[in-house]
Amino acid sequence: MNIDFSEARNLKRFPFLDAARGLACVGVVAVHCDLEHHMRWYWGVMDFFFVMSGFLITRSLITNCDKGRGAPSFLLYRALRLLPAYMVVMLLYELLVLLLLRGRHSFETLPYILFYQNTDLIFGSVQKFPRVPEMLPYWSLVLEEQFYLLWGIFFCRHAYAKLRINLATLGFVVFLLGLGMLFRSLGVAGWTLPGRFDGFLLGSMAGIIIFMPQKWEIPEWWSGRLLRIGWVLSIAALLRLMWTVMLHYRPNYPYWEGHWIDVTCFSVVSVVLVLGMVKMDIRGLHFGRLQQGLGFIGLISYEIYLVHYPMISILKKAFDFKFNNGGITLFIVTMVLSSFVAYVVHKILTSPALRSRERIQSFLTSRFQPGTVPVQEACLAPVASEDRAGGTGR
Numbered sequence: 001m002n003i004d005f006s007e008a009r010n011l012k013r014f015p016f017l018d019a020a021r022g023l024a025c026v027g028v029v030a031v032h033c034d035l036e037h038h039m040r041w042y043w044g045v046m047d048f049f050f051v052m053s054g055f056l057i058t059r060s061l062i063t064n065c066d067k068g069r070g071a072p073s074f075l076l077y078r079a080l081r082l083l084p085a086y087m088v089v090m091l092l093y094e095l096l097v098l099l100l101l102r103g104r105h106s107f108e109t110l111p112y113i114l115f116y117q118n119t120d121l122i123f124g125s126v127q128k129f130p131r132v133p134e135m136l137p138y139w140s141l142v143l144e145e146q147f148y149l150l151w152g153i154f155f156c157r158h159a160y161a162k163l164r165i166n167l168a169t170l171g172f173v174v175f176l177l178g179l180g181m182l183f184r185s186l187g188v189a190g191w192t193l194p195g196r197f198d199g200f201l202l203g204s205m206a207g208i209i210i211f212m213p214q215k216w217e218i219p220e221w222w223s224g225r226l227l228r229i230g231w232v233l234s235i236a237a238l239l240r241l242m243w244t245v246m247l248h249y250r251p252n253y254p255y256w257e258g259h260w261i262d263v264t265c266f267s268v269v270s271v272v273l274v275l276g277m278v279k280m281d282i283r284g285l286h287f288g289r290l291q292q293g294l295g296f297i298g299l300i301s302y303e304i305y306l307v308h309y310p311m312i313s314i315l316k317k318a319f320d321f322k323f324n325n326g327g328i329t330l331f332i333v334t335m336v337l338s339s340f341v342a343y344v345v346h347k348i349l350t351s352p353a354l355r356s357r358e359r360i361q362s363f364l365t366s367r368f369q370p371g372t373v374p375v376q377e378a379c380l381a382p383v384a385s386e387d388r389a390g391g392t393g394r
Helices: 006-010 015-038 043-068 073-100 133-162 165-185 198-209 220-247 259-282 289-299 301-318 326-356 357-368 382-388
Strands: none
Touching: 006 043, 006 198, 015 043, 015 259, 015 289, 015 301, 015 326, 043 073, 043 133, 043 198, 043 259, 073 133, 073 301, 073 357, 133 198, 133 301, 165 198, 165 259, 198 220, 198 259, 220 259, 259 357, 289 301, 301 326
16 A cells, blocks of 8 residues: 555554543543533544544454464453443442432343343334433443454454455445445434444454555555545545534534434544554654643543443532533533542553453363463463553543
């Protein structure tokens, strides 16, 4: 290809992507603190998260398979990265229901625990599963878990060895993007994986192209032509978003009838942004303490996402926050408290769980494959670097 990303394969961390993830996380918290009218672009942040997840998770999968490991090893890592904090939040909620929250029903969190929240909206607009008001934003976490499971298994069993990037593959990707737009235009909710897989798909394809260049089987003269087509589509998507989001914005925009195409547009623009940030990381650009601060928020953004919305609900019930100034005050208080709680959760739950990965994998290997040699330390990627370079979109 005409743009060289070969040095990206040697990077263990992507500081710009960490900072972008942190900035996007701050934006989500601000919107949930009733500041939506100042941030018309906010809903597209989720598509940016999904593109980044597809990109980084695909890199993690490639590293996993390069070391001779399969889907179980990858899924174990994702479970240790995400589930400890997630399940603690679910258990705390069930405990509150049991002790304090009269009128709530036990096991309301079951769709969240089993990751089928919002799947009732795939074939209709009627909600059949219970919803927990304090966990409504978790729909994106559920989508990511579904994506990790499906893409992780498919990549390890088929894509790693058999997939080739040729014109037929790119044509199939375009077909899938069109299928996603068709689903949304027919009423499939954008809170479900069938209605929101555009970002995951494009991010994953970008990850394969950059981190597995041997998969690229398109002639050089076609590569340049495809690159120009990609730039034209990106500019067209950006112009579309400027028209709809900035000039013709309306409240509850994600429910507008034109939303079916803008999800794909945001995903296309997000791919360009992600690749641009990777290029800046390759060049070693850095913007001082601001980038470090946002990078820190990006590192714990998953935990912030877990705790911030329940915290907003508690603060709104405990204090009288007015809409304008109160929204800003609520945002500042929520951001500070959420960051502190998220950091503590990351230290006492997530990090210890990740450090136990080698021990758990060795136990599972000896338990379910008797007589085999346990996985050696050299075959396991360092947890710290993988947590940062191959982490979730959050």
